[in-house]
Amino acid sequence: MEPCPPMNEGEYQRRISYRLLLTTLWATLLLLAVQAIGGWANQSLTLLAESLHTLVDGFSTVLSLVAVTSPQRQMGREVWGHGRAEVAATLVLCAFLGFTGASLMFIALGQLLGGLTGVENPFPVAIDPRVLRFTAAMVILNVALGIYASYQARSLSSQALKLNTKHFLADAWLSIVMVGVLLAIWQRQRWLDPAYALVLLPLVARSLWRVLNEQLPMLLRPTAIAPEAIAHLATQVEGVTRCTRIRSRGMVGRQVWIEIHLVLHPEFVESAEPIGEQIDALLRQRYGPLRTQVWVEPARTSRDAYFEPGMPNYLPPSSNSGEDWA
Numbered sequence: 001m002e003p004c005p006p007m008n009e010g011e012y013q014r015r016i017s018y019r020l021l022l023t024t025l026w027a028t029l030l031l032l033a034v035q036a037i038g039g040w041a042n043q044s045l046t047l048l049a050e051s052l053h054t055l056v057d058g059f060s061t062v063l064s065l066v067a068v069t070s071p072q073r074q075m076g077r078e079v080w081g082h083g084r085a086e087v088a089a090t091l092v093l094c095a096f097l098g099f100t101g102a103s104l105m106f107i108a109l110g111q112l113l114g115g116l117t118g119v120e121n122p123f124p125v126a127i128d129p130r131v132l133r134f135t136a137a138m139v140i141l142n143v144a145l146g147i148y149a150s151y152q153a154r155s156l157s158s159q160a161l162k163l164n165t166k167h168f169l170a171d172a173w174l175s176i177v178m179v180g181v182l183l184a185i186w187q188r189q190r191w192l193d194p195a196y197a198l199v200l201l202p203l204v205a206r207s208l209w210r211v212l213n214e215q216l217p218m219l220l221r222p223t224a225i226a227p228e229a230i231a232h233l234a235t236q237v238e239g240v241t242r243c244t245r246i247r248s249r250g251m252v253g254r255q256v257w258i259e260i261h262l263v264l265h266p267e268f269v270e271s272a273e274p275i276g277e278q279i280d281a282l283l284r285q286r287y288g289p290l291r292t293q294v295w296v297e298p299a300r301t302s303r304d305a306y307f308e309p310g311m312p313n314y315l316p317p318s319s320n321s322g323e324d325w326a
Contacts, residue, residue: 017158018068020149024164025061027145028054031138038131043124045108045197046185047135050178052097052104053171053200056207059093060167063215067160090212097208101201108194108201115191123190132182139175146172159255163215171207174200224248224256225287233282234260239268239275245295256290258283264296272296 032054039047066086114122146168153161181196227246234243242263250256260279264272276294283290 013156013158014068016152017156017161018065020152020161021061021065021068021164024142024145024149024168025058025065027138027142028058028061031135031142032058034131034135034138038128038135042127042131044127044182044185044193045104045111045125046178046181046193046200047131049101049104049197049200049204050175052101052204053174053207055093055097056204056211057168057171059089059208060164060211060215062089063211064160064164068158094208097204101204104197105201108197111194112191112198123193125185125190125193127182127186129186132179132186135182136179139179142168143172143175167207167211167215170210171203174203224250224252225258230258230260230283233286234262234279236282237275237278239264239271240279241265250290253288256287257293258290259293259295261295269296 032051035047035051035054038044039051063086111122146165149161150165150169152158153165178196178200181192185193225248227248230246230248231243234240240262243260244263245259245261247259248256262272262275262279264275268275276292276296279294280290280292283292
């Protein structure tokens with residue numbers, strides 16, 4: 001039996017990022033279950049509001065996992081855009097958070113107004129010490145895991161892992177404050193339950209907006225670079241007669257993915273790879289970090305060849321190579 005070939009550095013970093021994100025996702029889901037079940041059983045608006053915030057954290061982690069595991073987002077460094085599944089999940093999450101958040105806000109306002117008007121027992125919350133201990137332990141575990149993942153993200157240069165840990169650690173203090181609020185509620189300061197829930201709910205909306213703005217920037221998959229500009233650069237290279245079916249995704253200055261189809265003069269077909277590398281160099285010089293996929297064909301032939309600049313081998317075109325990514 002032949003030994004398995006050693007993993008290159010990129011594959012190793014991708015696997016480490018994947019494992020860290022998967023561990024973070026499971027820890028987040030466990031914390032979410034504790035908060036949702038404990039909040040419902042103890043009638044705690046604070047726990048229920050914090051569970052919405054944890055749900056956003058879980059969605060952030062799922063997006064990072066998609067970036068790491070997709071074959072077109074190697075190592076999680078590239079952000080090309082997202083498809084229908086991510087768009088549908090985003091819409092469903094926004095609808096759920098909007099309905100649930102509004103409901104919790106009305107209930108919290110009703111309890112606070114009831115306390116001001118002297119309604120008997122306006123704050124029905126009763127924190128179980130076991131729920132308090134388990135929630136505190138899970139919060140500490142998640143914060144420690146986030147700090148470790150942040151350290152690994154810097155050493156692995158994983159953009160997906162960096163975005164996820166940045167989002168999580170930016171709001172980690174809210175979870176720590178929540179533990180203190182639960183402790184005060186357990187000490188019969190029950191008015192803090194609806195009061196802190198009203199503080200948390202707007203921050204949930206802010207957290208979701210940050211995820212959509214930073215981790216889902218390509219929700220509608222806009223073109224990153226004008227096709228005419230890419231064609232103008234490509235046709236400056238000797239041997240290129242035409243440049244068609246140009247697609248680009250991503251963010252200029254961060255990372256851009258470009259796919260182009262070149263028609264070469266028959267005399268330059270054997271020099272297809274150096275031509276692709278020249279085009280890639282011109283695009284990098286103009287637009288910064290990017291990854292280029294080039295389909296080349298000689299004039300008056302129907303057979304395409306495909307390669308990426310810097311890759312040693314040619315690859316046959318995929319069956320859906322003509323599909324529009326938009």
